[in-house]
Amino acid sequence: MRAALDRLYSLSLWLAGLCLVAIAVLVGLQVGARLLDSALRTLGLEQTGFIVPSLAEIGGFLLAAASFLALGASLKAGSHIRVTMLLALVGEARRRPMELFALGVSALASGYGTWYTAKLALDSWTFNEKSYGIVPVPLVIPQASLAIGLAILTIAILDELHETAVRGRPSFRSAEDAIAVGKEA
Amino acid sequence: QTKWDLPTPYPDGNFHTKNIVQFAEDVKAATGGSLQITVHANQSLIKHPDIKNAVRSGTVPAGELLVSRLANESPIYEVDSVPFLASSYDAAKKLYAAQKPILEKKLGEQGLMLLFSVAWPPQGIFAKQELNTLADLKGVKFRAYSKSTERVAQLAGMVPVQIEASDIATAFATGRVGAMITSPSTGTDSKVWDFLSHYYDTQAWLPRNMVIVNKAAFDKLSDAEKQAVREAAKKAEERGWEMSAIETKEKTDLLAKNGIKVTAPSDDMKKGFAEIGATMTAEWEKAAGEDGKAILDAYRN
Amino acid sequence: MDAVTLASLLIVVLFLVLGTGTWIALALGIVAYAGMVIAVSAPPGQVLATSVWGAATSWDLTALPMFIWMGEILYRTRLSQDMFSGLAPWMRALPGRLLHVNVVGCTIFAAVSGSSAATCATIGRISLPELKKRGYDERLAIGTLAGGGTLGLLIPPSLIMIVYGAATEQSIARLFIAGIVPGIIVAGLFMAYVGGWALLNPGRMPEREPSMPLRERLAAGWRLIPVILLILGVIGSIYGGFASATEAAVVGVALSLVMSRAMGTLDWASFRDGLLGATRTSCMIAFILAGAAFLTTAMGFTGIPRALAEWIGAMNLSPWQLLLALTLFYMVLGCFLDGISMVVLTTAVIMPLVQAAGFDLIWFGIYIVIVVEMAQITPPVGFNLYVLQGMTGRSIFRIGLYALPFFLILAIVVALLAIFPDLALWLPRTMLEAG
Ligand code: NA
Numbered sequence: 001m002r003a004a005l006d007r008l009y010s011l012s013l014w015l016a017g018l019c020l021v022a023i024a025v026l027v028g029l030q031v032g033a034r035l036l037d038s039a040l041r042t043l044g045l046e047q048t049g050f051i052v053p054s055l056a057e058i059g060g061f062l063l064a065a066a067s068f069l070a071l072g073a074s075l076k077a078g079s080h081i082r083v084t085m086l087l088a089l090v091g092e093a094r095r096r097p098m099e100l101f102a103l104g105v106s107a108l109a110s111g112y113g114t115w116y117t118a119k120l121a122l123d124s125w126t127f128n129e130k131s132y133g134i135v136p137v138p139l140v141i142p143q144a145s146l147a148i149g150l151a152i153l154t155i156a157i158l159d160e161l162h163e164t165a166v167r168g169r170p171s172f173r174s175a176e177d178a179i180a181v182g183k184e185a
Numbered sequence: 186q187t188k189w190d191l192p193t194p195y196p197d198g199n200f201h202t203k204n205i206v207q208f209a210e211d212v213k214a215a216t217g218g219s220l221q222i223t224v225h226a227n228q229s230l231i232k233h234p235d236i237k238n239a240v241r242s243g244t245v246p247a248g249e250l251l252v253s254r255l256a257n258e259s260p261i262y263e264v265d266s267v268p269f270l271a272s273s274y275d276a277a278k279k280l281y282a283a284q285k286p287i288l289e290k291k292l293g294e295q296g297l298m299l300l301f302s303v304a305w306p307p308q309g310i311f312a313k314q315e316l317n318t319l320a321d322l323k324g325v326k327f328r329a330y331s332k333s334t335e336r337v338a339q340l341a342g343m344v345p346v347q348i349e350a351s352d353i354a355t356a357f358a359t360g361r362v363g364a365m366i367t368s369p370s371t372g373t374d375s376k377v378w379d380f381l382s383h384y385y386d387t388q389a390w391l392p393r394n395m396v397i398v399n400k401a402a403f404d405k406l407s408d409a410e411k412q413a414v415r416e417a418a419k420k421a422e423e424r425g426w427e428m429s430a431i432e433t434k435e436k437t438d439l440l441a442k443n444g445i446k447v448t449a450p451s452d453d454m455k456k457g458f459a460e461i462g463a464t465m466t467a468e469w470e471k472a473a474g475e476d477g478k479a480i481l482d483a484y485r486n
Numbered sequence: 487m488d489a490v491t492l493a494s495l496l497i498v499v500l501f502l503v504l505g506t507g508t509w510i511a512l513a514l515g516i517v518a519y520a521g522m523v524i525a526v527s528a529p530p531g532q533v534l535a536t537s538v539w540g541a542a543t544s545w546d547l548t549a550l551p552m553f554i555w556m557g558e559i560l561y562r563t564r565l566s567q568d569m570f571s572g573l574a575p576w577m578r579a580l581p582g583r584l585l586h587v588n589v590v591g592c593t594i595f596a597a598v599s600g601s602s603a604a605t606c607a608t609i610g611r612i613s614l615p616e617l618k619k620r621g622y623d624e625r626l627a628i629g630t631l632a633g634g635g636t637l638g639l640l641i642p643p644s645l646i647m648i649v650y651g652a653a654t655e656q657s658i659a660r661l662f663i664a665g666i667v668p669g670i671i672v673a674g675l676f677m678a679y680v681g682g683w684a685l686l687n688p689g690r691m692p693e694r695e696p697s698m699p700l701r702e703r704l705a706a707g708w709r710l711i712p713v714i715l716l717i718l719g720v721i722g723s724i725y726g727g728f729a730s731a732t733e734a735a736v737v738g739v740a741l742s743l744v745m746s747r748a749m750g751t752l753d754w755a756s757f758r759d760g761l762l763g764a765t766r767t768s769c770m771i772a773f774i775l776a777g778a779a780f781l782t783t784a785m786g787f788t789g790i791p792r793a794l795a796e797w798i799g800a801m802n803l804s805p806w807q808l809l810l811a812l813t814l815f816y817m818v819l820g821c822f823l824d825g826i827s828m829v830v831l832t833t834a835v836i837m838p839l840v841q842a843a844g845f846d847l848i849w850f851g852i853y854i855v856i857v858v859e860m861a862q863i864t865p866p867v868g869f870n871l872y873v874l875q876g877m878t879g880r881s882i883f884r885i886g887l888y889a890l891p892f893f894l895i896l897a898i899v900v901a902l903l904a905i906f907p908d909l910a911l912w913l914p915r916t917m918l919e920a921g
């Protein structure tokens with residue numbers, strides 16, 4: 001179970017990272033083509049006129065996928081921020097029930113978001129909705145990435161809820177406490 | 186008392202928005218305040234790409250959007266944007282009348298109702314340089330934001346480039362784009378005289394916005410309220426088209442006043458555009474199938 | 487329920503939820519949900535999905551992860567050591583010494599990036615570890631970054647100016663130019679503050695770097711070449727017409743990779759760590775943006791910002807009173823909403839007032855940008871604070887405290903701008919109307 005969950009987080013983080021790489025590659029192609037065209041124009045040659053169709057729209061979709069697919073892994077790594085002042089103030093004994101409460105509330109909120117983004121994606125699929133630009137992208141694909149990302153986040157929060165219930169502290173706690181300039185791994 | 190939120194994509198100063206605000210006031214007056222419509226302009230509530238879906242899903246009861254934004258769902262939605270098919274207010278009205286039954290049917294399939302639809306001023310070419318003949322267009326970097334604008338660029342020998350609306354000023358200033366097609370309204374709203382110099386009144390097409398309503402939300406109204414909405418919508422449509430014509434004149438004058446060289450396209454260019462229009466109309470008809478043929482037949486009679 | 491009661495109630499909910507240690511993004515979403523359930527008949531779940539989707543797919547936002555990635559790549563090179571070693575002998579005599587790198591770095595980077603968070607994240611990643619290593623006061627280092635990052639909005643290109651220009655039908659080109667002089671003034675005042683602080687607190691400054699003869703100083707200055715080339719490359723890609731302000735971020739990534747390769751620090755491990763680190767950091771920010779987007783839309787439905795703005799309108803204030811009232815209004819609103827939301831939610835009501843009072847709308851645009859900059863560094867909703875909490879582990883409230891002097895300096899600039907409107911208006915007038 002532990003191994004399967006960790007693989008899930010790591011896989012989705014890698015997918016998210018690849019989405020960022022994809023944005024960079026697409027934009028890079030477009031900028032490269034402009035540079036080439038400018039050189040060709042200077043030399044008096046025919047320009048390529050190459051465009052990456054729907055770059056802005058597809059870039060936006062890739063960004064959404066990158067942002068949401070990384071949610072679970074970022075939680076486990078302690079990257080998501082929260083206000084821990086009060087938690088630190090109350091001392092370890094009272095901290096545990098508060099952590100459990102925060103994790104419970106968060107799991108509910110994240111689950112709620114999962115449900116409704118899934119519904120959004122499903123509706124787009126039912127009505128066969130397409131994006132507006134030169135390439136008609138079925139909206140269900142990028143919208144599903146939101147729902148999947150939030151689902152993984154919900155799993156990660158429940159995972160931490162379980163950790164905290166069993167071990168007394170969430171596993172990202174050490175990461176959260178250790179983050180300091182120049183000290184992270 | 187019923188409260189409706191109505192998101193629109195354009196800012197408060199835009200004539201479409203003003204017309205819709207007036208529509209909301211008319212409805213309020215006619216229903217004695219039992220139906221109150223709050224207009225949320227400038228994508229402040231829902232972003233333009235999501236307005237149709239938001240109305241369809243009942244997230245908001247009504248909303249405004251550019252009809253041709255739905256072109257990728259069905260070619261029926263973009264007949265108003267087929268270049269040089271209907272290039273005057275009269276022609277655009279006739280084309281709207283021809284499209285309306287099929288448009289309503291299409292919207293009905295998603296539980297949507299058309300309230301009213303108003304044309305933008307005719308689309309003209311804005312450029313950083315003089316464009317006297319069709320040959321001058323060759324190699325010019327032309328802003329393409331949809332399949333059909335990309336096709337116009339291709340057919341006219343221009344180089345299509347993609348520039349986001351928010352990036353237009355910078356793109357002209359740094360030379361990433363040399364020409365674009367839009368209305369004198371959008372031209373003055375974005376103060377084009379700060380970064381380009383020529384306007385060619387090509388009257389290429391008159392794109393329309395539409396205000397749609399969720400059928401289920403509409404059905405919940407009382408009969409008197411329904412009647413009030415229908416009447417206010419009818420008035421808004423008439424008023425909107427008049428406002429649009431006035432807008433064309435005012436904004437074109439404003440362009441000239443701010444130093445933009447406003448000219449009619451040359452005969453050579455007109456001829457070339459007419460050919461492009463014929464090609465694209467034929468392509469559209471092929472893509473739009475039987476419904477498309479029905480619209481064109483009704484339009485041409 | 488009236489707007490003020492509802493707003494107060496929601497603020498209490500926000501602090502309660504944040505206080506228990508719920509993640510900020512989710513806390514904002516919970517407040518939005520509460521507002522929807524209490525005051526609005528629209529379906530909250532669908533509003534959540536629509537607003538989150540709309541916010542998550544923003545093209546302009548793609549620049550943010552790219553710049554963060556660029557920072558992560560550079561962090562793994564020798565660039566920041568080189569930059570600081572190159573600058574140190576030159577900055578020796580200047581009070582505040584290398585602390586100025588934060589302000590100057592942010593100012594230069596602001597000419598590349600249109601966002602405050604991206605500026606803060608990129609420069610912070612490069613400079614914070616090095617400043618800490620050299621023993622500079624951490625509070626001031628973090629504060630200057632929080633404040634300096636906001637320059638991303640005032641110095642063109644600027645996302646918020648684009649949003650304001652579209653909402654009020656003002657020329658974006660003019661707004662961009664109008665931001666330059668106030669931007670330089672803000673940067674100058676930030677540096678003056680750093681210098682003054684250093685003179686007053688000599689005990690909290692690290693040991694002075696050893697003095698060097700000019701020849702050695704020049705040799706050390708040679709180490710600045712890579713960073714200069716990098717900045718020129720990115721700025722050049724925008725102004726040379728090869729990339730939009732959004733696309734330029736990718737040029738930054740590409741050049742950083744080339745530089746890392748040339749310095750011999752690019753291997754699979756460093757590439758992987760940089761990419762995944764950037765993915766997590768930008769995920770953290772995007773997630774909060776998504777929560778904030780739901781809150782913004784919920785606020786639009788509840789009509790709270792509109793009602794408050796109407797309330798100010800009903801007071802029939804003189805122009806100066808109006809300006810003061812609006813500044814206070816935006817400062818309070820700025821604690822709870824992000825800058826772009828503040829502009830889109832209030833322009834409909836505020837602009838007619840501002841116009842009636844006779845203010846120039848370009849001038850008002852610059853005014854509002856500076857007020858929005860202030861909002862970036864006030865807790866609990868302030869994106870520069872989030873970036874810096876993610877980077878340093880200090881809580882947003884503490885970082886807000888470190889940033890307080892810079893918040894006050896921005897307030898002073900607002901006052902200066904009100905007294906001397908030409909600070910904003912002179913440059914666009916001379917540049918665009920002479921020719
Ligand atoms: Na900037």
Ligand code: NA
Pocket residue numbers: 820821822823860861862863864865866867868869
């Ligand atoms: Na704030």
